[in-house]
Amino acid sequence: MDLYGEIILDHFKNPRNAGTIDDADIIGEDLNPLCGDKVKTFLKLDENGLIQRFAFCADGCAISVAATSIIGEGLAGLSLQELESLENEKIYEMIGVPISTGRVKCALLGISCIRKAIKLYKAENAEKGEKNKG
Amino acid sequence: MWNVSQIKKEFPVFEKYPSLVFLDNASTTQKPRAVLKAMTDFYENDNANVNRGVYAMAERADAAYESARRSCAEFVGAEVDEIVFVKNATEAANLVASSFGEKVVGSDDGASPDNIVVTELEHHSNFLPWQELASRKGADLRIMRVDLKTGNLVDGSLKLIDEKTKIVAVTMMSNVLGVMPDISGIVEAAHAVGAKVVCDAAQSAAHERLDMKKLDVDFAFVTGHKIFGPMGIGFLYGKKELLEKMPPIMTGGGMIKDLPDTWLDSPSRFEAGTPNVAGAVGLMAAIEFIRNVPKGWNVHEDKLAKIAKDKLSGLEKVHVFPCENSIVSFSIEGVHPHDIASILADNDICVRAGHHCAKPLMKALGVNATVRASFSIYNTEEDVDKLISAVKEVLNTFE
Numbered sequence: 150m151d152l153y154g155e156i157i158l159d160h161f162k163n164p165r166n167a168g169t170i171d172d173a174d175i176i177g178e179d180l181n182p183l184c185g186d187k188v189k190t191f192l193k194l195d196e197n198g199l200i201q202r203f204a205f206c207a208d209g210c211a212i213s214v215a216a217t218s219i220i221g222e223g224l225a226g227l228s229l230q231e232l233e234s235l236e237n238e239k240i241y242e243m244i245g246v247p248i249s250t251g252r253v254k255c256a257l258l259g260i261s262c263i264r265k266a267i268k269l270y271k272a273e274n275a276e277k278g279e280k281n282k283g
Numbered sequence: 284m285w286n287v288s289q290i291k292k293e294f295p296v297f298e299k300y301p302s303l304v305f306l307d308n309a310s311t312t313q314k315p316r317a318v319l320k321a322m323t324d325f326y327e328n329d330n331a332n333v334n335r336g337v338y339a340m341a342e343r344a345d346a347a348y349e350s351a352r353r354s355c356a357e358f359v360g361a362e363v364d365e366i367v368f369v370k371n372a373t374e375a376a377n378l379v380a381s382s383f384g385e386k387v388v389g390s391d392d393g394a395s396p397d398n399i400v401v402t403e404l405e406h407h408s409n410f411l412p413w414q415e416l417a418s419r420k421g422a423d424l425r426i427m428r429v430d431l432k433t434g435n436l437v438d439g440s441l442k443l444i445d446e447k448t449k450i451v452a453v454t455m456m457s458n459v460l461g462v463m464p465d466i467s468g469i470v471e472a473a474h475a476v477g478a479k480v481v482c483d484a485a486q487s488a489a490h491e492r493l494d495m496k497k498l499d500v501d502f503a504f505v506t507g508h509k510i511f512g513p514m515g516i517g518f519l520y521g522k523k524e525l526l527e528k529m530p531p532i533m534t535g536g537g538m539i540k541d542l543p544d545t546w547l548d549s550p551s552r553f554e555a556g557t558p559n560v561a562g563a564v565g566l567m568a569a570i571e572f573i574r575n576v577p578k579g580w581n582v583h584e585d586k587l588a589k590i591a592k593d594k595l596s597g598l599e600k601v602h603v604f605p606c607e608n609s610i611v612s613f614s615i616e617g618v619h620p621h622d623i624a625s626i627l628a629d630n631d632i633c634v635r636a637g638h639h640c641a642k643p644l645m646k647a648l649g650v651n652a653t654v655r656a657s658f659s660i661y662n663t664e665e666d667v668d669k670l671i672s673a674v675k676e677v678l679n680t681f682e
Binding site: 152153158184185186208209211249251252 | 618619620621622625626628629636637638642645651652680681
């Protein structure tokens with residue numbers, strides 16, 4: 150299947166959820182060391198801790214932008230744990246085109262950024278919890 | 284007349300992949316049969332550790348290793364004991380920085396600090412070791428800038444070299460733009476103030492004959508895999524009088540004369556541990572191969588790069604960076620270099636997209652990455668045509 154099929158090009162040219170969220174709960178930032186591409190992700194949680202909104206801004210290749218856009222479309226309503234447990238295989242399935250090993254970092258740039266941000270957010274919350282206990 | 288089809292026959296990879304268009308030669312070159320055979324022969328017939336054995340095979344291994352050193356010396360017009368085997372260019376630069384650099388670059392005494400001069404064209408291998416040395420020693424790191432019109436160093440760069448300069452590190456040929464700075468001018472300015480010149484010859488060794496005595500640089504390094512040799516072997520050239528005074532940066536087997544710390548002479552002093560003998564043997568075969576390639580091989584590469592450059596420049600939305608010699612770096616408006624490279628890959632065309640381990644230059648050019656097509660002796664005009672037609676496919680895809 151063509152890597153640069155209609156869907157990838159459409160998401161690249163018109164990325165869904167492009168932008169920022171001013172009152173985001175979880176903000177992440179990541180860099181692709183191969184090419185210096187940058188991505189910034191924003192998650193807003195609802196009162197139950199489920200993902201309400203997602204946004205991202207990226208300066209990157211078609212694969213990284215389109216993949217983040219496609220993944221982002223399915224995030225609303227997920228819990229952080231559900232999001233964290235999304236396997237890479239599942240991510241590739243969502244993207245829907247074969248990703249060669251050379252482009253894995255591009256395809257996973259957005260989701261890795263989100264995962265790291267959630268990890269940091271949880272660690273900070275746990276620390277706060279400890280302090281409150283103390 | 285340059286006979287590409289005959290040259291191509293020497294490289295098994297093109298038998299296996301007849302439609303392969305390999306334009307990533309600045310990254311690494313393909314290997315001729317003679318190199319592969321030399322390495323197999325070594326492991327089949329002469330495999331023994333060097334410097335230790337008295338049996339026939341060990342003696343043959345010793346002889347092979349030292350012949351390889353002689354071959355490297357002849358290749359760059361040096362004496363045999365001026366050649367230190369290393370695993371790659373990065374190791375060579377680090378060896379000079381950590382051994383020689385550590386000794387000669389003084390710390391900031393509060394008055395005016397010593398300085399190290401590098402250029403914006405450098406590959407990280409000849410940039411970061413100097414940046415780190417300067418930082419350890421409180422010395423200044425001065426950077427010769429690139430003229431964005433020509434791709435070469437700006438006029439007046441030599442003014443950065445002054446009496447506090449201890450080392451000038453410069454590439455002989457940029458791995459991104461192919462430009463070749465005026466080494467003799469740099470050597471003259473550096474030597475006038477007593478500074479030493481470290482030259483990155485990783486790219487230039489595949490492009491022209493080197494003569495260390497004529498160049499009069501103090502150190503230079505070559506990596507084998509960019510001149511049709513194996514990966515994991517290269518050599519550092521250093522003037523004998525400098526190498527002799529330098530301390531080792533790695534200690535261990537094969538580098539000591541007597542305990543506790545009487546080191547062997549150079550080059551053994553710098554080659555601790557079991558060396559890459561098969562690699563050295565392969566490198567010797569590569570050098571022999573290169574010496575037998577008919578003259579004018581670089582004219583062939585440069586001609587192809589020039590055709591590619593002209594054709595790419597004629598395409599709308601394609602931007603060609605100021606390149607020279609056998610390298611063409613370009614970008615396409617609105618298309619990321621990695622996407623360009625992926626579509627080229629689908630067409631059996633191997634190029635490199637990224638920062639090419641030259642972030643200072645990327646910054647100067649104002650980009651994160653470029654696409655680089657780099658030509659070698661086995662490339663053809665047909666390869667250029669395929670490149671151009673695949674670039675047109677990129678333009679259509681991202682229209």
